[in-house]
Amino acid sequence: MTRDSKGGARCCAPRNRELSTSLKYLPYDRHAKAVQLRLLRGRRLFLLLLVALLAVKVVLAAVTPPSMPVVYYLEAQSYSRSPDSGNLWGRFNNATLSLWYLIPIDHPSLETFLTSQSIFLPFSLQVLLLLVKLPLIGADILIAYIMFRLGKLLWPMTNRPYTASLLWFANPYATFVTEMMGAVDVIPVAFIMLALLLIVKKKHLLGAASLAAGIAVKLFPIVALPAVLYSSRIAGSRRVKILVSATLAVCGLVAYVIWSQFPFSEAYYTQSTTEFILGEQSLYGIAVTPDFIGLATFTVVISYLLAYEFRPEMLQRPLTMALFALLGYLAFLDFQVEYILWIIPLFGFANLKVKKTISLFIAILVTAFTLGFFTADGFTTSSGWTLLFFNRSTEWAVILLSSQFIDLVLRPILRTLLTAFMLLSMFLLWSSKNDPLPQNPHADTLAVQ
Amino acid sequence: MTIKLALPKSLDPRLILVFGVGMLVRMIYAVYAPLSGDWRAWYMIGIVNVYNQPSPIFGIYTAPPYIFAAFYALWLRLPISHPDPASIVTFPTWGVPPYFQPTPAALIFVLMMKLPALISDAVIAVLIYKMLGDSGASRNRICFAVSAWLLNPLTLVLVNLNNVDSIPLMFVVFSAFLTERRKYGLASFSLIAAGLMRLLAFIALPFLIVKTARARDWRGLLSTTVPIAVVFIPIITWLTLVRPDALALFQGRPGLYVPEALDVFGSALRLQGIEYPENAITLTTLAYVIVLAMITDPSKDSRLGLVAAPFLVYTAFSWVWHTMLVYGIALGLIQIARGKGYKTLTVMLTIAGFLWILVQVGYYICLDQASFLFIPLYNSTLKQLSNQCVNLYGLLFSSGFSVQIRGVFSALIVILIIRLISGTAPKQGRDLAYDASQLTYSPTDKAY
Secondary structure: OOEOOOOOEOOHHHHHHHHHHHHOOOOOHHHHHHHHHHHHHHHHHHHHHHHHHHHHHHHHHHHOOOOHHHHHHHHHHHOOOOHHHOOHHHHHHHHHHHHHHHOOOOOOOOOHHHHOOOOOOOHHHHHHHHHHHHHHHHHHHHHHHHHHHHHHHHOOOOOHHHHHHHHHHOOHHHHHHHHHOOOOOHHHHHHHHHHHHHHHOOOHHHHHHHHHHHHHHOOHHHHHHHHHHHHHHHOOOOHHHHHHHHHHHHHHHHHHHHHOOOOOOHHHHOHHHHHHOOOOOOOOOOOOOOOOOOHHHHHHHHHHHHHHHHOHHHHOOHHHHHHHHHHHHHHHOOOOHHHHHHHHHHHHHHHHHOOOHHHHHHHHHHHHHHHHHHHOOOOEOOOOEEOOOOEOOOHHHHHHHOOHHHHHHHHHHHHHHHHHHHHHHHHHHHHOOOOOOOOOHHHHHHHHO | OOOOOOOOOOOOHHHHHHHHHHHHHHHHHHHHOOOOHHHHHHHHHHHHHHHHOOOOOOOOOOHHHHHHHHHHHHHHOOOOOOOOHHHHHOOOOOOOOOOOOOOHHHHHHHHHHHHHHHHHHHHHHHHHHHHHHHOOOOHHHHHHHHHHHHOOHHHHHHHHHHOOOHHHHHHHHHHHHHHHOOOHHHHHHHHHHHHOOOHHHHHHHHHHHHHHHHOOOHHHHHHHHHHHHHHHHHHHHHHHHHOHHHHHHHOOOOOOHHHHHHOOOOOEEEOOOOOOHHHEEEHHHHHHHHHHHHHOOOOOOOHHHHHHHHHHHHHHHOOOOHHHHHHHHHHHHHHHHHOOOHHHHHHHHHHHHHHHHHHHOHHHHHOOOOOOOOOOOOOHHHHHHHHHHHHHHHHHHHHOHHHHHHHHHHHHHHHHHHHHHHOOOOOOHHHHHHOHHHOOOOOOHHHO
């Protein structure tokens, strides 16, 4: 090795240049070119697909009948003493509404959301819906980009980054929940993914800040916090840094509590309740007393403790551990169709390595969608039209959704199946010999090259 | 003949400091903390029914009142003024000044009456030290575990909130200590002594019996069952036949403690709803049987688990009243100190336990005449604060926050049970002396 005047190794660049020059004449040259060409074609196809999917998403966001929460937030300011008009999401909706009023188009009454008998709303209201859902679409794109970046770090010379990105962006479940339903869950999911990307890039403090931002929006990213902190610790971060990270998370929690006006507001009793309660399923019944055990919280804590006790190597992989804990959390959380969104990006990554989980991934999405369909009365909106563009009052819908068989038999079975699939997925992640989500992407990169 | 007053060379000076500070804090807290209902009941029965009106043994109640009576007699013999105890104990707003202006005599009286519990506390600390020392734990671990018992705000509050449970708890921990030394007979006696104060303690007896039977340790089996035959069965039979009223009092609330321990009543996983009780599964009983089967496996050698596991199962899953938490925590601290991550786990257990009792007994903070956190509720200037406490407590209670705290707490306890079952506890020092193959064993932190 050539050395400089101080005896140290010279900068690697000239040496790498020499190496790359010599590589040109190696017999692998043709193969490398073929790989590059394939990647180039893959990239073009990927970009085309992204644009097409984005167009579909934008259209769906505009034309889908607005869900109850979307209408509620848009009209929140008209309710007397509504605390939701003052919180973060309420303020955004108010601002969007003001912006909409500035646009030189018709401005029909918001009551049209409730009274419209047509499947499609007037164009101006569709513009309003699109404006409201723009941040969600932005978060959607951000997640796709993060997944691509993570994929590039993990599998640089393959098409897997594109697949990983499409597993999210082309996922019909994610599109339904985000663009059609208008659930805000995609924003904290984006923060979680950004946090994990930063963690993998060894930017632990920024990762913790991102997670804290996610917690400030909605509580559930706190489930991933131990994974983030622990990975920071084993990466050799100083205790002060870890403490700062934890403090950031606490700040996020405080912000969440403040903007949701917990606990001294009506908001606490309405939409925030389900967010605050980490799984209200108790072991013993429905009533809530201190003697009941919150199964969702129990499962999260026991997941981390079991990993710490028996599979410490899992804790070295924040993506796997976060997915593991989120699956346990969701398995026993009170069911909402949008909650399944939380695991889709990480589960998508796991599928690329652990093939056995693909069938479970599909089964979870199908079961959750079916269960959500029956739980949310066929995804009925305030106007009577459902998110799936059929009228709730049609004869077949009335017969299907009013059946006692659904309430007494089908829904409990589907809920049980959903939990079973999630627990099975956890088991597969636990027992998998493959490293589903490598801890050190740089090491993996070198191995591939 | 000379008497050596020097401390053992192996004794860590930090332990002496921890012990001194811990006991001092406990004494101060014990004197000033509000008097719990159980303490008042045991004390009143002890003084009124045992000391002033001597009655036949077990005529009214079991052992604790007699202990109280003995200390009451001791107090009477002290050369100080003796105010009427009833005026002290029934003082309505016991707490910090200005609600209570304690005289020295009153303080000494309360201290004397709480001395049995304080002594038990100290003995438990010594037993933790001995048990961890026997198992070859490092000085740091021993010191941390003893601190986790004596300086822990959770145990401070739990023990002093009731002031009676530390006495049976001392016998339970002593039983675990003896079990680790394979002295099953004495361990059984100790459990029976504890059980005569709290029926809960009997839940560990089947573990000792099944373990010795499955290990074909016939001598151990005989040692375990003899105390049951000689002490337990005659007393219970006599009480049942002759003094059923005493038995009812002995149980406190009829039928509560043992069923509570095995959780026949409330803690059921209802598979089909309450209208089909035959489909309900009592989780604690289920967990109890499974843990019993696993921990008494002859291939496992978790002797601490024989006593600790049933109490941990009870703490994790049962309908647990806050004062009973201490049974699981005392034994849990020993097991935590033997495993990895002991500091983190201890802190987590403390925080979860403290939050739980804050939520569960929130009315102690908000509604009762005095709070164990010394919040003077009848102070007019703080009335608004206390009202806010009531509101906050109501919100936390109804929100399910308490449910989640219980979830965290139970998960921590369950991991300890798993550790006990999986036999991750280190070999005991006493065993090492017998086992020449353990020469590589090093009693350092890395050994765990």
